[in-house]
Amino acid sequence: MLRFYFEVARTAYRRQLIYRWANLAGLLTNIFFGAIFSYVIIALYHARPVVTGYNVQDALRYTWLVQAMIMVVLPFSWFDLMLTIRSGEVVTDLSKPCDFYWYWFSREVGRNVYYVFFRFLPTYLAGALLFSFGLPGDWHSWLAYGLAFPLGAMTGITYRFLYNVIAFWIVEARAMVTLASVVALFFTGSYVPLPFFPAWLRAIADWLPFNGLMNIPVEIVLGKLNGNMLWLAYSRQIFWLIVLTLIVRGMTLLASRRVVVQGG
Amino acid sequence: MTLMIEAEDLCKKFRVTRRRSGLLGGLRSVVNPEVRIVPAVNDLALKVERGEIIGLIGPNGAGKSTTIKMMTGILTPTSGRVYVAGLVPMRQRRELASRIGVVFGQRTQLWWDLPLLDSLHLLRHLYRVPEERYNANLKRLRLMLDLDEFIHTPVRQLSLGQRMRGDLAAALLHDPELLYLDEPTIGLDVVAKARIREFLLSLNAEHETTILLTTHDMDDVEMLCPRMIIIDHGRKLYDGSVAEIRARFGGERMLIAVLDAAEVAALPRGDDGQPRLPSLPPGVRQVQADGPRLWLSFGSAGSSTMPAHELVAWLGTRYRLHDVTCQEPEIEDIIRRIYEEGLLLKNL
Amino acid sequence: MQIISWRAVLHDMLLYRRLIALQIRAQLQYKINVLIDIGTYLAVTVLEFGALLLFFGPFPSLLGWKIGEVALLAAIMSISFGFAEMAGAGIDNFSDTIRRGEFDRVLLRPVGAFTQVIGSDFRLRRLGRITQGTIAFVIALRLLPNLHWTAAKLLILPISIISGAVIFISILLLGATLCFWTVETTELTNMLTYGGREMLSYPITIYSQTLQRFFLFVVPIAFGSYVPTCYILERPLPFGIPSSVAFAAPLVALVFALVAGIVWSFGVNRYQSTGS
Numbered sequence: 051m052l053r054f055y056f057e058v059a060r061t062a063y064r065r066q067l068i069y070r071w072a073n074l075a076g077l078l079t080n081i082f083f084g085a086i087f088s089y090v091i092i093a094l095y096h097a098r099p100v101v102t103g104y105n106v107q108d109a110l111r112y113t114w115l116v117q118a119m120i121m122v123v124l125p126f127s128w129f130d131l132m133l134t135i136r137s138g139e140v141v142t143d144l145s146k147p148c149d150f151y152w153y154w155f156s157r158e159v160g161r162n163v164y165y166v167f168f169r170f171l172p173t174y175l176a177g178a179l180l181f182s183f184g185l186p187g188d189w190h191s192w193l194a195y196g197l198a199f200p201l202g203a204m205t206g207i208t209y210r211f212l213y214n215v216i217a218f219w220i221v222e223a224r225a226m227v228t229l230a231s232v233v234a235l236f237f238t239g240s241y242v243p244l245p246f247f248p249a250w251l252r253a254i255a256d257w258l259p260f261n262g263l264m265n266i267p268v269e270i271v272l273g274k275l276n277g278n279m280l281w282l283a284y285s286r287q288i289f290w291l292i293v294l295t296l297i298v299r300g301m302t303l304l305a306s307r308r309v310v311v312q313g314g
Numbered sequence: 315m316t317l318m319i320e321a322e323d324l325c326k327k328f329r330v331t332r333r334r335s336g337l338l339g340g341l342r343s344v345v346n347p348e349v350r351i352v353p354a355v356n357d358l359a360l361k362v363e364r365g366e367i368i369g370l371i372g373p374n375g376a377g378k379s380t381t382i383k384m385m386t387g388i389l390t391p392t393s394g395r396v397y398v399a400g401l402v403p404m405r406q407r408r409e410l411a412s413r414i415g416v417v418f419g420q421r422t423q424l425w426w427d428l429p430l431l432d433s434l435h436l437l438r439h440l441y442r443v444p445e446e447r448y449n450a451n452l453k454r455l456r457l458m459l460d461l462d463e464f465i466h467t468p469v470r471q472l473s474l475g476q477r478m479r480g481d482l483a484a485a486l487l488h489d490p491e492l493l494y495l496d497e498p499t500i501g502l503d504v505v506a507k508a509r510i511r512e513f514l515l516s517l518n519a520e521h522e523t524t525i526l527l528t529t530h531d532m533d534d535v536e537m538l539c540p541r542m543i544i545i546d547h548g549r550k551l552y553d554g555s556v557a558e559i560r561a562r563f564g565g566e567r568m569l570i571a572v573l574d575a576a577e578v579a580a581l582p583r584g585d586d587g588q589p590r591l592p593s594l595p596p597g598v599r600q601v602q603a604d605g606p607r608l609w610l611s612f613g614s615a616g617s618s619t620m621p622a623h624e625l626v627a628w629l630g631t632r633y634r635l636h637d638v639t640c641q642e643p644e645i646e647d648i649i650r651r652i653y654e655e656g657l658l659l660k661n662l
Numbered sequence: 663m664q665i666i667s668w669r670a671v672l673h674d675m676l677l678y679r680r681l682i683a684l685q686i687r688a689q690l691q692y693k694i695n696v697l698i699d700i701g702t703y704l705a706v707t708v709l710e711f712g713a714l715l716l717f718f719g720p721f722p723s724l725l726g727w728k729i730g731e732v733a734l735l736a737a738i739m740s741i742s743f744g745f746a747e748m749a750g751a752g753i754d755n756f757s758d759t760i761r762r763g764e765f766d767r768v769l770l771r772p773v774g775a776f777t778q779v780i781g782s783d784f785r786l787r788r789l790g791r792i793t794q795g796t797i798a799f800v801i802a803l804r805l806l807p808n809l810h811w812t813a814a815k816l817l818i819l820p821i822s823i824i825s826g827a828v829i830f831i832s833i834l835l836l837g838a839t840l841c842f843w844t845v846e847t848t849e850l851t852n853m854l855t856y857g858g859r860e861m862l863s864y865p866i867t868i869y870s871q872t873l874q875r876f877f878l879f880v881v882p883i884a885f886g887s888y889v890p891t892c893y894i895l896e897r898p899l900p901f902g903i904p905s906s907v908a909f910a911a912p913l914v915a916l917v918f919a920l921v922a923g924i925v926w927s928f929g930v931n932r933y934q935s936t937g938s
């Protein structure tokens with residue numbers, strides 16, 4: 051069975067390879083917005099050299115890491131599952147002899163791998179070249195990132211699945227999808243780096259599931275989380291990954307029962 | 315001025331750049347494009363009088379839509395001249411647009427989510443039809459096209475036949491002098507087709523509306539068009555009546571007779587074990603048999619073999635006929651024959 | 663090229679009004695959906711604005727600009743862009759129109775092609791961004807207690823908001839014209855519109871001189887946001903440009919719109935000669 055999921059992931063990866071031009075256009079957009087934020091951050095730092103332990107280099111790296119990771123962790127308006135629900139395709143998917151959730155999960159992992167190579171790496175490289183802030187952290191933090199990034203990406207898959215599965219119950223859910231994406235992006239540092247948040251908002255954000263999506267991995271690779279803080283961060287990520295997965299699996303179970311009873 | 319459409323030496327050549335594949339190929343295409351000249355329409359000449367109904371026939375890709383696009387101002391000719399209602403389509407696009415109507419068989423010009431009536435109201439303003447004339451036209455069209463049963467239904471819920479009637483009404487609200495119809499009966503059932511044809515005939519009779527219709531349906535042409543134009547590879551192959559083309563190039567026709575089963579069983583068998591009709595008249599031969607159904611091919615309308623009704627009579631005196639159908643050759647076959655016999659007729 | 667008569671222009675404008683009224687009526691049929699859409703868009707844009715304000719938590723100023731000043735800039739930009747998004751929706755959809763082969767029908771009507779395109783859609787849900795802009799404006803005012811308003815400053819607001827909207831719509835039109843050549847360029851247009859909006863929500867002095875010149879003299883969206891804001895805040899403009907140039911915004915918009923219009927006509931002509 052594992053072999054099947056691996057093939058699903060591989061197929062998804064291969065499929066993405068076809069959309070070269072779309073990816074290039076998206077990459078340019080990522081770089082463009084990264085550049086805008088960079089200008090803003092550089093201008094802001096004229097007034098104060100360090101904020102919560104972040105100097106301008108850290109802040110720039112943070113911005114570009116998040117920008118680079120977005121397509122992997124939280125692609126904006128991901129509707130794929132919702133579309134199959136709308137079209138009824140999901141009924142055939144649910145009756146396949148594999149686990150519905152792991153099937154989608156593997157697909158997304160395949161896509162994620164593509165985006166790691168063709169968006170994450172080029173975006174960060176472009177930023178580093180344009181604004182000369184070099185690579186973050188050291189091999190310790192990279193190692194730690196090697197765990198945190200996948201954790202964040204997997205939680206991202208679960209989250210996307212969650213706000214899509216709601217389409218089983220709500221018909222016109224597009225607006226909600228947009229809102230779900232935006233809120234998640236906001237609370238993971240895509241609009242404003244979490245280290246810049248005022249204390250009260252930071253406290254809230256720390257406990258939300260979105261923190262672990264991108265903010266925690268980025269903070270880790272920048273070397274800002276060490277020792278106990280690092281383990282706390284991991285545990286937060288893992289906690290939410292498990293919780294969200296359980297919720298999603300529960301909802302899928304409910305949904306598939308409903309489909310069986312009502313016949314799609 | 316009675317000449318509705320006048321075209322001379324009309325040519326359209328398309329420049330087609332071949333897109334090369336691959337990343338590098340895409341870049342190469344920009345810098346050094348491989349350009350091919352595709353002639354879509356070649357030296358077309360055409361004269362259409364006001365009040366004529368003309369059928370435009372040709373295989374797909376023959377240049378029919380390109381010609382019509384040039385006549386409506388959508389496309390610029392590469393060379394040559396065309397005048398429609400005395401106007402130059404490209405230069406006087408808007409003025410021409412208010413005097414012609416166009417119906418596409420496969421695409422509607424109505425607003426998808428709106429009830430038909432709302433679309434018509436909107437088109438009234440689009441075409442600046444004065445209120446009185448609009449009301450009169452609407453009333454007339456509602457009657458002639460039987461629109462009342464669905465005039466308040468959103469267009470996306472209409473059947474194909476209803477939508478086609480809606481599109482016709484939409485195209486005629488502003489009393490166009492010239493009506494282009496692109497495959498108007500495609501996909502419609504027999505009854506719907508008949509209705510549309512009846513409507514077009516009365517439109518032409520009452521209002522002298524010139525009608526140019528593109529179609530693959532030979533019945534459309536035979537029932538509506540006194541004059542038929544065949545276009546292939548961008549050239550006009552034929553310009554004349556339908557009967558004449560059958561007479562000259564029609565080739566053989568097929569009579570399908572359904573005889574009584576018992577009588578067929580009593581017929582002598584041929585080499586293939588199938589029942590054969592003995593002693594058929596000259597020029598008539600049996601091509602196929604399938605139970606009580608027999609296919610008989612006989613000469614074209616102008617040839618010396620007996621005409622269809624005589625053959626039917628001949629069969630009827632000897633056998634009990636349950637059903638008889640006469641099959642005409644396909645227009646594609648006729649065109650192929652025209653090519654094979656190397657014949658190109660110029661306009662008279 | 664067609665020689666357009668004044669009667670034709672008037673007819674087109676009346677028709678535009680009618681087409682828009684139709685769009686609005688059609689959308690209002692689903693009142694709840696419209697409200698949800700507006701609400702969502704409002705929430706999204708409010709979050710964006712909130713993010714802007716959050717930057718001023720740890721940082722006292724943005725290259726000398728205080729929080730209230732940046733908020734005012736963002737507010738004016740939002741309102742202007744919101745109007746452009748709302749009215750220019752038809753132009754935004756143009757790539758779909760071309761892809762579906764519906765432009766032929768546009769040419770078959772006795773109406774200008776541009777009127778039909780811009781009249782084909784009117785996105786009510788963009789009222790969400792306009793509402794956010796208004797809220798942001800109110801917040802900006804509260805953050806700028808010492809701002810002294812004159813009649814001229816009040817006048818510059820509608821002038822520049824409308825001019826800015828016209829410029830954005832012209833950019834959309836330029837992007838739509840590209841669709842006559844290839845339908846793959848929607849990302850590029852998006853970058854110029856949404857990217858431009860994002861960039862000019864911050865004072866252009868944070869960008870390089872080249873970029874500043876670009877947004878002032880080439881694609882002059884600064885005239886819909888930065889220039890009037892500087893006028894209101896009595897801040898100097900870059901390159902020694904006098905503040906009163908803010909009142910030239912309508913002229914700038916007109917020139918840019920004319921350029922876009924000419925390029926569009928050229929595109930339509932090309933469509934008519936190649937038919938693709």
